[in-house]
Amino acid sequence: MIVRFLGQVDYQSTVAAMRAFTAARDADTCDELWLCEHPPTFTQGLSGKPEHLLSPGDIPVVASDRGGQVSYHGPGQVTAYPLVDLRRINIFVKEYVARLELAIVETLSSFGVDGIRVSGAPGVYVHSNVSRDPKIAAGSRKLEEELQRVAKIAALGIKVSRHCTYHGLSLNVAMDLRPFEHINPCGYVGLRTTSLQEVGVATDWSTVAERLADRLLSQLVVSSRSDATPAPA
Structure with a gap:
């Protein structure tokens, strides 16, 4: 697997590059892992409902072909x-999602943070003592109760085409969390989001990106090489 650290890149052009890469690849194409950050952007997944986008303001809203509902990148x-x-x-696909979540949990653990997976709500969470609106839209009472006790620190949204994946995951490091208040994250009313900074971890983007890349490699490949060159245009 080739690993590419892209820095801050536009969301839509990055998605276009992922689509082009996936459409052009064949059985001999090396897998790749792109790590980046995006300017402030709300993305609406294939299951996205307009009512979960509360007040986007000046932040652009982009329709995405990933799974899931509304999320925020920044x-x-x-x-x-x-x-x-x-x-x-x-x-x-089910095993792939589980491996992505495990890579996030292992990354959080390396910073002394206990990551939690909630059945029925993809992503990774941490325990939260903050009380909030109990009217969380969910598929079952058990799931509602679980989501009231946690805050989301990492989100998943994937796409699979011809058995090949693109899109992926996001992990909040040290960011302005206020835009999450303008949506129902992942379609759950009142779901709280958090970050490594908010739970008391002092680190930087590059350190987290490198540790996450290492954990993803351990879950998805046997051997790999790093490459700092730009992704395909």
């Missing part, structure tokens, strides 16, 4: 895009 957030042929590592 500076201080590590966004990781694994471009992986699932046939090569012989797993299905």
